[in-house]
Amino acid sequence: MTDLSQFDPNAASNPNNNIFGLPFTEEDARLVILPVPWEVTVSYNAGTARAADHIFKASMHVDLFDPETKESWKQGFFMRPPDKKVLLKSDYLRKEAELYIDYICHGEILEKNLFMCKSLRDINEGGGYLNKWVYEQSKQLLNRGKLVAILGGDHSVVLGFFKAMAEQHGEFGVLQIDAHCDLRASYELFTYSHASVMYNALKEIPTLTHLVQLGARDYCQEEWEYIQNNKDRVIPYFDKDIKERQFEGETWKQITDEIVSKLPEKVLVSFDIDGLDPKLCPNTGTPVQGGFETEQIFYLLKKIVQSGRKFIGFDLVEIGVGDNNEWDANVGAHILWRLANLLVASNH
Numbered sequence: 001m002t003d004l005s006q007f008d009p010n011a012a013s014n015p016n017n018n019i020f021g022l023p024f025t026e027e028d029a030r031l032v033i034l035p036v037p038w039e040v041t042v043s044y045n046a047g048t049a050r051a052a053d054h055i056f057k058a059s060m061h062v063d064l065f066d067p068e069t070k071e072s073w074k075q076g077f078f079m080r081p082p083d084k085k086v087l088l089k090s091d092y093l094r095k096e097a098e099l100y101i102d103y104i105c106h107g108e109i110l111e112k113n114l115f116m117c118k119s120l121r122d123i124n125e126g127g128g129y130l131n132k133w134v135y136e137q138s139k140q141l142l143n144r145g146k147l148v149a150i151l152g153g154d155h156s157v158v159l160g161f162f163k164a165m166a167e168q169h170g171e172f173g174v175l176q177i178d179a180h181c182d183l184r185a186s187y188e189l190f191t192y193s194h195a196s197v198m199y200n201a202l203k204e205i206p207t208l209t210h211l212v213q214l215g216a217r218d219y220c221q222e223e224w225e226y227i228q229n230n231k232d233r234v235i236p237y238f239d240k241d242i243k244e245r246q247f248e249g250e251t252w253k254q255i256t257d258e259i260v261s262k263l264p265e266k267v268l269v270s271f272d273i274d275g276l277d278p279k280l281c282p283n284t285g286t287p288v289q290g291g292f293e294t295e296q297i298f299y300l301l302k303k304i305v306q307s308g309r310k311f312i313g314f315d316l317v318e319i320g321v322g323d324n325n326e327w328d329a330n331v332g333a334h335i336l337w338r339l340a341n342l343l344v345a346s347n348h
Contacts, residue, residue: 001028002023002024002025002028002076004023004074007023009064009065009073010064010065012060013059013060013061013062015057015060018077018078018079019033019056019059019077019078019079019336020059020060020062020064020073020077020333020337021059021060021064022064022073022076022077022078024076024077024078025078026078026080028076028078029075029076029077029078029146030075030076030077030146030147030344030347031075031076031077031078031146031147031148031149031340031343031344032078032079032080032141032146032147032148032149033077033078033079033080033149033150033151033336033340034079034080034134034137034138034141034148034149034150034151034161035051035052035079035080035081035082035083035150035151035152035153036082036086036130036134036150036151036152036153036157037049037050037052037082037083037086037087037090037153038086038087038090038130038152038153038154038156038157039090039094039153039154039285040090040093040094040097040123040126040127040130040154040156040190041097041123041127041154041156041187041188041190041192041193041194041195042094042154042194042285042286043101043187043188043193043194043195043285043286044285044286045283045284045285045286045320046094046285047283047285047320047321048152048153048154048284048285048317048318048319048320048321049087049090049091049094049153049154050082050087050321051151051152051153051319051320051321051328051329051332052079052082052151053082054319054321054326054328054329054332055151055319055329055332055333055336056079057329058326058329058330058332058333059333059336059337061330061333062333062334062337066337066338066341068302068341069341069342069344069345070345072340072341072342072344072345072348073340073341073344075344075348077340077344079151083133086130086133089126089129089130093122093123093126096119096122096123097119097123097190099116099119100116100119100120100123100188101188103116104116104188104189110189120189120190123190124190124191124192127156127190127191127192127193128191128192130156130157130160130192131159131160131163131192132160133160134150134157134158134159134160134161134164135160135161135163135164136160137160138150138160138161138164138165139164139167139168142164142165142168147313147343147344147347148161148164148165148313149313149314149315149316149336149339149340149343150314150315150316150317151315151316151317151336152315152316152317152318152319153317154194154285154317154318155178155182155194155197155270155272155317155318156192156193156194156196156197157315157317158197158201158270158315158317159192159197159200159201159204161313161315162174162201162205162208162268163204163205165268165312165313166205166207166208168312169266169312170207170266171207171209171264171265171266172207172208172209172264172266172267172268172312173208173209173210173211173212173263173264173266173267173268174198174201174208174210174211174212174267174268174269174270175212175214175259175263175267175268175269175270175304176198176211176212176213176214176270176272177214177215177269177270177271177272177275177276177292177297178213178214178215178216178270178272178274178275179215179216179217179218179239179272179274179275179286179287179288179290179291180195180216180218180219180272180274180286180288181198181213181216181219181223181226181227181236182194182195182196182197182198182199183196183198183199183202183219183222183223183226183227183234184196184199184220184222184223185199185222194285194318198211198213199226202230202233202234208233209233209264210233210235210262210263210264211233211234211235212235212237212259212262212263213234213235213236213237214237214259214275214292214300215237215238215239215242215275215290215291215292216236216238216239217238217239217240217288217289217290217291218286218288235262237255237259239290239291240290242255243290252296252299253299256299256300256303257303259300260300260303260304260307260309263304263309264309265309265310266309266310266312267304267309267310267311267312268312268313268314268315269301269311269313269314269315269339270314270315270317271297271314271315271316271317271335271339272317272318273316273317273318273319273320273328273331273332273335274286274287274288274291274318275291275292275297276291276292276293276294276297276331277290277291277292277293278291280293280294280331281318281319281320281328281331281332282320282327282328283319283320283321283328284318284319284320284328285318285320286318294331294334294335298338298342301339301342302342305342305345305346310346310347311342311343311346311347312347313343314339314343316332316335316336316339319331319332
């Protein structure tokens with residue numbers, strides 16, 4: 001066990017320790033955060049593959065006191081270093097994807113370019129490789145009795161994690177906080193696109209019984225029709241609808257109580273940072289006006305736990321790195337801290 005007798009949670013963080021300046025090893029930590037440095041299929045702004053390093057640095061400036069979860073951190077949080085092989089593969093395939101996207105966006109015919117056809121095959125094979133890697137890493141940690149969280153990377157990185165959680169927990173639901181539905185059958189012919197991750201999850205994981213989507217405000221007709229045809233599994237709370245209900249007098253508590261009632265016993269939180277107001281995440285890959293304040297989301301998560309439902313894990317993705325990356329990383333670090341505390345406290 002980690003000796004905390006000489007650790008002062010009120011002092012400045014020691015960057016030689018792990019995430020948030022905590023002195024835990026992976027062996028002693030209750031929660032292990034797995035960073036996934038991958039952004040091959042991003043379709044607008046890149047940068048999220050290197051988010052974990054920036055969040056690690058920003059985490060040193062997060063105060064450790066949380067009045068609602070008290071000293072959950074004493075059970076131990078540990079973040080693995082980003083895997084360099086995964087990052088190198090992402091960087092290589094990202095270059096391929098940029099050339100490919102530029103080619104097809106100019107209306108060129110894919111079949112006439114053998115190089116582009118090969119690039120597409122390589123990218124789709126890379127997505128399969130990444131899913132398998134995340135699954136294996138997650139499964140290994142779960143088998144050791146760890147709580148697991150994923151830190152992206154783009155939203156496509158969570159599929160393998162979902163599969164490992166399904167094997168561990170059986171039937172479960174996902175609460176997706178996101179400006180997008182991510183329900184396209186494919187996007188730009190990428191099988192494992194960030195824009196298809198929830199479609200793939202619902203298709204490949206039958207024990208994912210409920211997908212409750214919160215805050216979507218940019219989606220296509222295909223996704224709309226998918227939702228209409230799958231009302232037994234997909235329950236949307238569009239940003240526009242939430243705000244109109246509030247304009248007409250409903251409180252966030254009333255809406256929150258309804259959202260909680262739609263969730264099954266076991267809940268995994270999939271938190272795409274672009275679900276928030278973009279003032280909080282200006283460098284996220286695909287920002288959209290509208291969105292939530294952080295306290296709205298954490299009020300909802302608190303109510304989920306208070307309802308007796310089991311919070312089984314989370315991912316936090318799409319945190320961008322731009323000219324003012326300190327701000328995005330700062331917001332991401334604070335959200336990561338509160339998610340980690342809530343997860344550990346609810347599984348104590």
